[in-house]
Amino acid sequence: MSHKSFKAVIPAAGLGTRFLPATKAMPKEMLPVVDKPAIQYVVEEATDAGIDDILIIIGRNKNNLSNHFDSVPELEDKLRAKGDIDKLNKVQRSSELADIHFVRQGEPKGLGHAVSRARAHVGDHPFAVLLGDDLIDERDPLLTTMLAQHERTGATIIALMEVDPEQIHMYGAAAIEATDTDDFVKVTGLVEKPSKEDAPSNLAIIGRYVLTPAVFDVLDHTEPGKGGEIQLTDALQELATQEDGPGVYGVVFRGRRYDTGDRVDYIKAIVQLASDREDLGPELRPWLKDFAATL
Numbered sequence: 001m002s003h004k005s006f007k008a009v010i011p012a013a014g015l016g017t018r019f020l021p022a023t024k025a026m027p028k029e030m031l032p033v034v035d036k037p038a039i040q041y042v043v044e045e046a047t048d049a050g051i052d053d054i055l056i057i058i059g060r061n062k063n064n065l066s067n068h069f070d071s072v073p074e075l076e077d078k079l080r081a082k083g084d085i086d087k088l089n090k091v092q093r094s095s096e097l098a099d100i101h102f103v104r105q106g107e108p109k110g111l112g113h114a115v116s117r118a119r120a121h122v123g124d125h126p127f128a129v130l131l132g133d134d135l136i137d138e139r140d141p142l143l144t145t146m147l148a149q150h151e152r153t154g155a156t157i158i159a160l161m162e163v164d165p166e167q168i169h170m171y172g173a174a175a176i177e178a179t180d181t182d183d184f185v186k187v188t189g190l191v192e193k194p195s196k197e198d199a200p201s202n203l204a205i206i207g208r209y210v211l212t213p214a215v216f217d218v219l220d221h222t223e224p225g226k227g228g229e230i231q232l233t234d235a236l237q238e239l240a241t242q243e244d245g246p247g248v249y250g251v252v253f254r255g256r257r258y259d260t261g262d263r264v265d266y267i268k269a270i271v272q273l274a275s276d277r278e279d280l281g282p283e284l285r286p287w288l289k290d291f292a293a294t295l
Helices: 038-048 063-068 073-082 085-096 111-116 143-153 165-170 214-220 232-241 263-276 281-293
Strands: 007-012 053-058 099-104 127-130 134-136 156-162 172-178 184-192 203-211 248-252 257-259
Touching (some): 007 111, 038 053, 038 134, 053 063, 073 085, 134 203, 143 156, 232 248
Parallel strands (some): 007 053, 053 099
């Protein structure tokens, strides 16, 4: 299904402190996951859903991001001269994926503030937000389902996933009501990073959203919340409780998700994705078994 009327926003202005010193000079979004930077997986997810206009919110020292999605004629000429067409196609793919734009966040005031910086670009239209820390396996489409549910309801749609209650303090948590559609729920409340005891459920917000332009007016008056930052979750909480609005709904995702925002989970993501690759898996999987046997 084509969703060319939508634009996508990818916030990528974080400092990546968990990965220092690797991220001292390299954006965390450019860290490789097997042989592609993490952000390319996210852009490919958007384009696979039919979105070809993408805005990336960047901070200082993020020029590598724009360079990656630009063409490199001298490299392409060398690969073409060598007859290395496979690598040439891979290099060209990143610069041909979509119409990609960049805007600076300015002060790092949180995810809500980063999303608000997209207002001039997306205008008075619904749009998708994809966080680079969450990679969604291309075999388990999520964004297409969310876009379809938005088109059906006109509501804000967020992605939810069941997590261990002991881990809910790392996420925004949703209070929900069931609907007549499996894995599609009405969100009645949201809490940013609650304790296990205060969490309304173990349904965590993961990094995919389809937002209506109404979110911008809400973000304009959203006060800093957890961590002293403007939290998108707080704005969504207001939208969820508005009596005269279309509300907020959640798609419960039960597919494969790779969290690259944590060092151990980042390594797991690389191993999992590489193991499933036809060109790498046959050699890697037996080695992993042998290595695991030595532990």
